[in-house]
Amino acid sequence: MTTKETFILHGENLVKKIKELIAEGNIRKITIAHKDGKEIMSFPLTFGVVGIVLAPVLAAVGAVAALVGECSITVEREETKEGKESV
Structure with a gap:
């Protein structure tokens, strides 16, 4: 469940x-949208993704950051078993 x-x-x-x-x-997907709600970019994340694989994504996010004023980030999180048991 997310x-x-x-x-x-x-x-x-x-x-x-x-x-x-x-x-x-524990992030599954990140979506960046402009303040008017229009989606700018979205990218999935998988466990074990680090370093060199994320470099192009972070470069693209940096370019977006330079162009937009206010924006929103929607994060889909994968619930852990511990989180499910405590709910």
């Missing part, structure tokens, strides 16, 4: 937030 969470932030904080989310490790 859960969704949305963050609203400005372009200059976009790359930093994406890196933080990736470091958490």
Whole structure:
């Protein structure tokens, strides 16, 4: 089961937030949308994806960050078994 969470932030904080989310490790998919709701980009994440594989994604996110003002990030998280048991 997945859960969704949305963050609203400005372009200059976009790359930093994406890196933080990736470091958490339980992210399944990240979608970046403009403040008017139009999707700019979306990319899936799988377990074990690190370093060189993420470099092009982070470069694209950096380019988007330079062009947009306010945007939203929607994060799909994979619930862990521990999370299901405590709910």
